[in-house]
Structure formats: structure tokens, C-alpha cells
Amino acid sequence: MARTATDLVTRLKRVDLWLPKVVVAPSFALSLFFVYGFIAWTVYISFTKSRVMPRYEFAGLIQYIRLWETPRWYVALENLVIFGVLFMAFCMAIGILLAIMLDQRIRAEGVLRTIYLYPMALSFIVTGTAWKWILNPTLGIEKLMHDMGWESFQFDWLVDREMAIYTIVIASVWQSSGYVMALFLAGLRSIDDEIIKAAAVDGAGPIRTYVGIILPMLRPVFLSAFITLMHLAIKSYDLVVALTAGGPGIATDVPATFMYSYAFQRSELGLAAASAVMMLITIMAVVVPYLYSELRAGRK
Amino acid sequence: MSARQVHGIVRPKSAAATFLRLLLFAVLGLFVLYYLMPLIVMAITAVKPLDEIRTGTLLSLPKDVTFEPTLRAWDSACVGVRCEGLKPYVWNSIAMVIPAVVFSTLLGAINGYALTKWRFRGADVIFGLMLFGAFIPFQVVLLPMARTLGVLGLAGTVPGLVLVHTVYGLAFTTLFFRNFFVGVADGIVQAAKVDGAGFFGIFFRIVLPMAPPAIVVTVIWQFTQIWNDFLFGIAFTVGDSNPVTVALNNLVASSTGVKEYNVDMAAAIIAAIPTLIVYVFAGKYFIRGLSAGAVKG
Amino acid sequence: MRRFKKGMALAFGLGLLMASSAAQAGGTVEVLHWWTSGGEAKAVGELKKSFEDQGGTWIDSPIAGGGGDAAMTALRARVVAGNPPTAVQLKGPGIQEWAVEGAVADIDDVAMAEDWDSVLPPVLAEIMKYEGKYVAAPVNIHRVDWLWANPEVLAKVGADVPSTWDEFNATAEKLKAAGITPLAHGGQPWQDATVFEVVALGLGGADFYRKALVDLDMEALKSDTMVKVFDQMRTLRGYVDPGFSGRDWNLATAMVMNGEAAFQIMGDWAKGEFLAAGKVPGEDFLCAPAPGNAFILNSDSFVMFEVSGAERIEGQKVLASLIMSPGFQETFNLAKGSIPARVDVALDAFDDCAKKSHEDLTAAMTGDSLVPSMAHEMAVPRSVRGEFLDVVTEHFNSDMTSQEAVERLVAAIQRAM
Numbered sequence A: 001m002a003r004t005a006t007d008l009v010t011r012l013k014r015v016d017l018w019l020p021k022v023v024v025a026p027s028f029a030l031s032l033f034f035v036y037g038f039i040a041w042t043v044y045i046s047f048t049k050s051r052v053m054p055r056y057e058f059a060g061l062i063q064y065i066r067l068w069e070t071p072r073w074y075v076a077l078e079n080l081v082i083f084g085v086l087f088m089a090f091c092m093a094i095g096i097l098l099a100i101m102l103d104q105r106i107r108a109e110g111v112l113r114t115i116y117l118y119p120m121a122l123s124f125i126v127t128g129t130a131w132k133w134i135l136n137p138t139l140g141i142e143k144l145m146h147d148m149g150w151e152s153f154q155f156d157w158l159v160d161r162e163m164a165i166y167t168i169v170i171a172s173v174w175q176s177s178g179y180v181m182a183l184f185l186a187g188l189r190s191i192d193d194e195i196i197k198a199a200a201v202d203g204a205g206p207i208r209t210y211v212g213i214i215l216p217m218l219r220p221v222f223l224s225a226f227i228t229l230m231h232l233a234i235k236s237y238d239l240v241v242a243l244t245a246g247g248p249g250i251a252t253d254v255p256a257t258f259m260y261s262y263a264f265q266r267s268e269l270g271l272a273a274a275s276a277v278m279m280l281i282t283i284m285a286v287v288v289p290y291l292y293s294e295l296r297a298g299r300k
Numbered sequence B: 001m002s003a004r005q006v007h008g009i010v011r012p013k014s015a016a017a018t019f020l021r022l023l024l025f026a027v028l029g030l031f032v033l034y035y036l037m038p039l040i041v042m043a044i045t046a047v048k049p050l051d052e053i054r055t056g057t058l059l060s061l062p063k064d065v066t067f068e069p070t071l072r073a074w075d076s077a078c079v080g081v082r083c084e085g086l087k088p089y090v091w092n093s094i095a096m097v098i099p100a101v102v103f104s105t106l107l108g109a110i111n112g113y114a115l116t117k118w119r120f121r122g123a124d125v126i127f128g129l130m131l132f133g134a135f136i137p138f139q140v141v142l143l144p145m146a147r148t149l150g151v152l153g154l155a156g157t158v159p160g161l162v163l164v165h166t167v168y169g170l171a172f173t174t175l176f177f178r179n180f181f182v183g184v185a186d187g188i189v190q191a192a193k194v195d196g197a198g199f200f201g202i203f204f205r206i207v208l209p210m211a212p213p214a215i216v217v218t219v220i221w222q223f224t225q226i227w228n229d230f231l232f233g234i235a236f237t238v239g240d241s242n243p244v245t246v247a248l249n250n251l252v253a254s255s256t257g258v259k260e261y262n263v264d265m266a267a268a269i270i271a272a273i274p275t276l277i278v279y280v281f282a283g284k285y286f287i288r289g290l291s292a293g294a295v296k297g
Numbered sequence C: 001m002r003r004f005k006k007g008m009a010l011a012f013g014l015g016l017l018m019a020s021s022a023a024q025a026g027g028t029v030e031v032l033h034w035w036t037s038g039g040e041a042k043a044v045g046e047l048k049k050s051f052e053d054q055g056g057t058w059i060d061s062p063i064a065g066g067g068g069d070a071a072m073t074a075l076r077a078r079v080v081a082g083n084p085p086t087a088v089q090l091k092g093p094g095i096q097e098w099a100v101e102g103a104v105a106d107i108d109d110v111a112m113a114e115d116w117d118s119v120l121p122p123v124l125a126e127i128m129k130y131e132g133k134y135v136a137a138p139v140n141i142h143r144v145d146w147l148w149a150n151p152e153v154l155a156k157v158g159a160d161v162p163s164t165w166d167e168f169n170a171t172a173e174k175l176k177a178a179g180i181t182p183l184a185h186g187g188q189p190w191q192d193a194t195v196f197e198v199v200a201l202g203l204g205g206a207d208f209y210r211k212a213l214v215d216l217d218m219e220a221l222k223s224d225t226m227v228k229v230f231d232q233m234r235t236l237r238g239y240v241d242p243g244f245s246g247r248d249w250n251l252a253t254a255m256v257m258n259g260e261a262a263f264q265i266m267g268d269w270a271k272g273e274f275l276a277a278g279k280v281p282g283e284d285f286l287c288a289p290a291p292g293n294a295f296i297l298n299s300d301s302f303v304m305f306e307v308s309g310a311e312r313i314e315g316q317k318v319l320a321s322l323i324m325s326p327g328f329q330e331t332f333n334l335a336k337g338s339i340p341a342r343v344d345v346a347l348d349a350f351d352d353c354a355k356k357s358h359e360d361l362t363a364a365m366t367g368d369s370l371v372p373s374m375a376h377e378m379a380v381p382r383s384v385r386g387e388f389l390d391v392v393t394e395h396f397n398s399d400m401t402s403q404e405a406v407e408r409l410v411a412a413i414q415r416a417m
Helices: A007-045 A062-067 A070-101 A109-121 A124-135 A141-147 A162-190 A193-201 A206-217 A219-235 A239-241 A255-267 A269-299 B003-007 B015-046 B052-054 B070-074 B088-118 B123-135 B136-152 B158-182 B186-194 B197-210 B212-228 B231-236 B244-252 B259-294 C002-013 C039-053 C066-082 C095-101 C108-114 C122-127 C151-155 C167-177 C189-214 C218-222 C224-237 C247-258 C271-277 C311-325 C327-334 C352-367 C382-397 C402-416
Strands: C028-033 C056-060 C087-089 C136-138 C146-149 C179-184 C259-263 C286-289 C295-298 C301-304 C369-373
Touching: A007 A269, A007 B088, A007 B136, A007 B158, A062 A162, A062 A269, A062 C189, A070 A109, A070 A162, A070 A219, A070 A255, A070 B015, A109 B015, A109 B259, A124 A162, A124 A239, A124 B015, A124 B244, A124 B259, A141 C122, A162 A219, A162 A239, A162 B259, A193 A206, A193 C066, A219 A255, A219 A269, A219 B123, A219 C136, A255 A269, A255 C066, A255 C382, A269 B123, A269 B136, A269 B186, A269 C087, A269 C151, B003 B186, B015 B259, B052 B259, B070 B259, B088 B123, B088 B158, B088 B212, B088 B244, B088 C167, B088 C271, B123 C108, B123 C402, B136 B158, B136 B231, B136 C066, B158 B212, B158 B231, B186 B197, B212 B244, B212 B259, B231 B244, B231 C066, B244 B259, C028 C039, C028 C311, C039 C311, C039 C327, C056 C167, C066 C087, C087 C369, C095 C382, C108 C295, C108 C311, C122 C369, C146 C151, C146 C247, C167 C179, C167 C189, C167 C259, C167 C369, C179 C247, C189 C218, C189 C224, C189 C259, C189 C295, C189 C369, C189 C382, C218 C224, C218 C402, C224 C402, C247 C259, C259 C369, C286 C352, C295 C352, C301 C311, C311 C327, C352 C369, C382 C402
Parallel strands: C028 C056, C028 C087, C179 C259, C295 C369
Antiparallel strands: C087 C301, C136 C301, C146 C259, C146 C286
């Protein structure tokens, strides 16, 4: 303790000027290389005629032209829109509903919460087979109902071209709505009880209190739930493969399965890269504004 | 009605309110069914003998409960030419998950800390750029990653897979910690600085002890993501070092022969148990961690 | 020489393979394959055992799923990483695709020494070669154009196994009227395509098949015959049960077995399902060539990849020689339901369906009606096959007209080429 406090502080200050940067640098470098480097590689490959393996001769926009001439790509896009909108809407609705209901001082809250949340823990590699059984008309719910005497019951969406995409919504909502519930429950818990009491004193009914006062306060939660769900929707792959493998026909193809199938099954790396670039652009269009607003909020 | 319930907004005052309360439980109960159904189907099927599966429906309760399929799935079912069940692959997964979770969590914690409590010029831009990594579809990175691992001499090894998961976990772990630390008052850190504590001193003695909620959320998230990964497991491991998800897929995706649904389901449950345990026992802390600011928008 | 080979075949056929004089040293192989269950896993187990009996080291890399799709992902990642497996289960033009990239090793010296040319059907030998040199060793020959039938069900409507598609349709109508599902089918793209190519062969014959599905001749693809093929697909769509979509092929086989359905159009791996259930060919089930008087060839093979290290290169040669040895060809194919790729292996231990398959194979070779399977990746590159599958499966699962299907097919193939 010979040195004076001021000496120590100045010395530390100098070290501490660069230490935080040094600490963050490795992670940042990893991201630059493994995320942006790889994206750059993919963009480049999308301008080549790569098939089985990467080739590096520049070939212009041919893969993009081919991509937008492929009917299956439009099917995939349409499915992404249908699936994405319904998936997000249902996850939000169910998540918020469950969070509000659980916030009513339910006795068994701990158990219920765990039950609603556990699907997040499982991958579709694990639950895919079970889901296929449940949704299959000759094995699952439909058969169950018939066996119980309800002969006219029909639930054959899994094998119906027009409806199969909705079974994917059912299973994906099952997996992700619990997470939304957790986010909103956490949000509700962080709201000051005084506000709720004040609203009650003002004579606001429960619905008005929630819709008019509490939910608007949870705007940040909405935003992060929205972003999480959006990127889950765009990236969704496992569940489509596990449930329908894109079928019946190609009725449930989505961009992620399209890209995978062209890159790895059909030896069309260039075309697959072009579709990947389209996906990345979509993701960027959603995420970049979000990151921007997020960081501006953080700066205040 | 107990005093606790009075805090709720739907307060049981009248007959109508009681009815609402019943409705509430009915709806919650319905959702319980929806959420539990796949797990129930799996569990019931796993303990049924094969002929009962063929004759019954998927929800009919087993007449003879047998744990033979479970034992087979654990240590004698054939995956390829190797008939040792899922046991060896579970160990592979553990050997991969633990280091990957530890590294990505540590890096995330220190990044989050440096980016919020030692703001430097460009910190936000760096964070924004790193965060975008969370949104990249993994199919896109498979081939360049394979090349990189090959150059590093890590192709087909567990350390290689640990590297992959650490790198692609960084965005999330940094996000979780950053959002948590943003909520920690700067005053505490300032006071420590004035007292002469350095970058690491403050981190280990002051900030980290405050961070368990964020650590729990991050560890749960990373553990689940990495344990459940299938794509990287297929692309970057070789035969005997496959993680359990790949082995499960090999076991279930049979191309010929009699399908042993009970063994398949038992194997699926075995592969799911570690993440289930984590959620069941740590789920409480997960929500607490989320409320403590880990998801602040 | 011939006699010597026969002698070898016998010696091997007795059971376990013995270390042959040709290959004594061990070597190491790492084998990437997707045979992870049932008879196939058993068959690979035999290969492993034989290889190890010769002092070699076998590293198993099984990756199941999607008929090898997952394994192809792994293969691509491994080759890009510069760490390819020693041997890979790979077939058809897929072999050439990898050879063009310079990724595969030449095993021509083993092939020359053992004179593979004289024991393999020329169509198959051509597929195993790149620029005239062997790069792959075939393990079996599957016939795709089989019609599997339940004789009891056929007897109910007093029908025989049909020999033309018109007869098939007539029988199917009778079955339908009797409340029996005429065709057991699993609605997965590759199964749809299997039926499609069998129909194409039956309606157009081997020449049309070759022009349209192998040479991708635009005239043939646009022809009226192709329209008729799609018409017949539409007719068949009326003969399947409502739950067909996404069904695994072996569950469809079970429907024929249990008498729920009369026919299944499937390759001879379906036989394994019947045999495993204790059914006897000719009595409990019938195997008959589908209309067309030809033979659609499907074959599994192992390709040796370019690796370094004397130990691994030695392993490749030992493995190649082992795969082509008559003894292994017999044991393996008994387990898998196919017939040996070598046409000179005696079929005494095989069942009647296999014998029929072998007989028709020889006839097809002389009659020039042996054609490679499009649906099973023997005829066209994977990209083109994918386009076929998309169109066929879309047509089968929707109400697209045959004319539109043909137009889409032509456009898709031009795009993929």
C-alpha cells in the first residue's frame, strides 16, 4: 500500500482503456470470420456455376435467374408467408393468453409453467415421430376418435396438400409458444403492482387493465418475442423435415428445406447459394432495423 | 379464498367471477393436454410390447408394462454395425456440450460486461454486428465451416464441434449478458473503479456474483441448443464420435426390416432426458432470469 | 480361369470368407454408408467381419436418413474439409459427379486383375467407371420393375397378375368394386417416381424409357407417350387408399401382405419384408415383372475416395476386391433381397424371385432392354432426378393435367441441364 490511490487509478485507467477492447476482440474476430466471411463466400458462390462442389469461376446472375424460374421456389416462399404469419400470430396469442392466466396467482403455477415450457427443450428429431403418429389419419387422433365411436371425425391435414402446412403450424406453435409465455410472464412480473392497483382503483376491469395499460407497457417484450419468432420461422427446417419432409408432393417446402435440398441432395450448390442469399436478405430486412432501434435505445 | 389470490386481477367476488375462475382452469387444462400429448405418446409407446402397439391405438394404455425396449435402446440396440445402444453417443454429446457451454458462456459474460460497463467507441456497432450472427441459417455455413475445420486440422473431431458451437453461440450469450448488465447500475462499477479495482477485478468480484440469473438463462439456452443440434453433428463428426441426436436418427430412420417403435420411442426419450431435466429443474430460474432483465427489449 | 473362379465361388459360398491369397495385408477403411437397420445393417456387418478377418481395421460411419441424403451432406462436408472417408456408399451418375471433381480414387488395377469386365453387366460396368477406369465396386443388383401381389386377394375377383397396364386397370376396377384397395403405395417422392418409371417402361418400352429418362431426349419427353404415362399415373392415383401420403414403403408392403391391398409396385427390397414375415414366394405372395418386358436396374456400390496414407490405400484395394468376391456377393445379397452384381455367381441358395430376376437380367442384357433406374439415381444426375421427382409427385398429388405435367417436366429439365 505504498502507492497512492491516484497513482493506482491512473495506471489502471491506462490499462483499462485497451483491456475491454482486447477482451472483446477475439469474439468479434470470430464473428467477422465465421459469420460475415461465410456470408461473403455464399454470396460469391451464388454467382458461380457450382454444382457438386464449390467452383470459383464467376458466372453472373444465372443462378438467380434459374431460381426465380423454379416453380418450387414460389411454393416455398408462399409457404413461408403462410407459416410465418400463422406461427407468429398463434405463438403470440397463446403465449400472452397463458402468461396472463398464469399471472392470476394460480396454485399450480410452477407445474403448469414447466409443462408449457418444456417443448422448448426438445428437438424435432426427438418428437418428430410422435407428432407424425398423432397427426396421421390412420394412426393418430382420427383413429382414436373413430375407435371411441365418433365415426365422422376427420383430421387428415397431414396428408392433405392444402392443409399440410397447417400441421406444421400446430407442431411449431407447440414448441415455441411456451417460450413466448415465459417472456411475457417475466414481463408481467416486472411491472409494478402499484400500477395495477391504481388501475383497479380507477375502476378499470381486468380486460381493460391488460389491453389498455399493461400490454402497452410490455412493448420491448413484444419486440424481442417478435424477433425471436421471426427468425425461428425463417430458419425452420427440422420440423418440416421431421413431419412432412416437404410433402405431400412439395406442398410444405419452405426456403430452408429448399436450400438444403438443392445444396446437398441435388448437387446444385450455386442455386442453393442464391436461395440462401435471398433468405439472408429477408432476415436482414427484418433484423437490421430492429438492431438499430435496440442499440439506439441502449445508448440513451 | 386465500389471501394470495386477492392480488390477481380476476378476483373471485361473485358467482360470475367463480365461473371465470373455473373457465380459467379449464383453458389451462386444455393447454396442458396439447403440450403433453407428444410426450405421453412417446412414454406410453416406449413401455408397450410390439404386438400391443400394432393392435392398439396410440393413446391406449399399455397392458403389460415393459422396460425391455428402454434397456435395449440404452445399451444394445444397433446403430449401424455397432450394437451398444445410445450409451456411447450420450457420452459423446456430454463431452461436446460441457466445454461448448462453458466457453460460450464465459465469453458471452465478459463480452457483455466489457460492452456495457466499459463502453468504448464503436461498442454498439460491434455488438450489433455480433448479434446478427444469431440469425444466420446454419445450412448456409456448413461448407465454409467444413473447409475451415479442415484447414485447422479439426475436421471430424470433438474439439472442432466445440469450436463450431462456441462460435455460433456467441451472439446469443453476448446478447443475454449484455441485456442483463445494461440493467445493473453503473454506479456500482464506478464506485469500484474509484476504489481502484481493475477490469477483471470488478468482473470477478462484483459483476459476476450479481449475474446468476443471466448465467442460468444462458446456460439453459446454450445447453438445449447444442444438445439438440443435428446438422453440425452430421456434417462435422465421424462415426464413433457422433452426438446422440445423430445416433438417434440412425436408429430410428430404418430403411428396411421390422420397425421397433417402442425401442425408437425409448431411444427418443433417452436423448431428450438431459434437456428435459434441465428445464424441469431449472425452469423456475429461467423465468426469474428472464424477468431479471435478460430479455429486456 | 473360369473354373478357378467357380472354385473360388464355392469355397467362399460355404460361409465365412477366408483370407484370399490376393489380399493378405490388412489396411484401414473408414466407410460412410446409410445402411443402419435390418437386413442392410446385417449385410454391412458381414462386410466388416470379412474385412477384419483379413487383418484390416474397419471404422464405421453410418448416417441414416432420407435414402442417403444426410450421408451426402456429411460427404460434402468431409471432402471440403480435406478429410474424405475411405469408401462411400454412392451410386449411379453420382459417382461421375464426384469423379469430375477429382475426389475419387482409381481401383482399376484391382478390377483388371480380377477381370470385372467379364462378370458385370456392361450397363452396370459403365456406371462404375470414370474415363474408362473403375472407381467403384458394385455390391448388388436390384430390379425396380416388380409387381408384388397377394394371390388370395386376386382370387377373390378371379384375376391373374396383369401383363399390360390395360389389364392392370381392368383388374383394379374389379378390386375397387369389391372394396379392396388395388394399389398399396407410399406417397413419398421417390416412391411416386418408382411407379412413374415402371409405368413409362410398360407403356413406352425400353427404347422410349432410354430416350426419355436416360438420354433426356426432348422429343421423347414431349411425346404423346409421355402424356399417356401421366394419364396412367392419374388412373393409378384413383387406386390408392386415402392414407397413402408420406407412408413408408414397407408399410405399403405390409398392406399387400395382410390382404388390405392387392398390388405394390416396388423394387425387390420389398421381398425382404415378405420373407421376414415368413411368407413363401409363389404361395403367400407373388412376384411378377411389371409390364414392359425389360429390366430396370438399380445397384448399390462403394466408391473409393482419394485418400493419403499407404495403409488406407491398401485398405481400399482389399475392400474393393472383397466386395467383388463371389462369396461376399452371395452372403450380402441373401441378406438384402437383391441378386449379386456379378452375373457368374450361382443362385442355388436364393429364392424363386431372385432366380427369376437373374433370368430376366440375362435376357435383358442380350435383348438390349436393360435400363438404369431414374428414380433410384442410376440414370441421370441428382439435379435432373430432383426435377423429375418434383413434377411427378406434384402431378400425382394434385389435379394437374397430363399435358401440363409434360410441359412442366420439359421446362424443369431444361432448367436443370
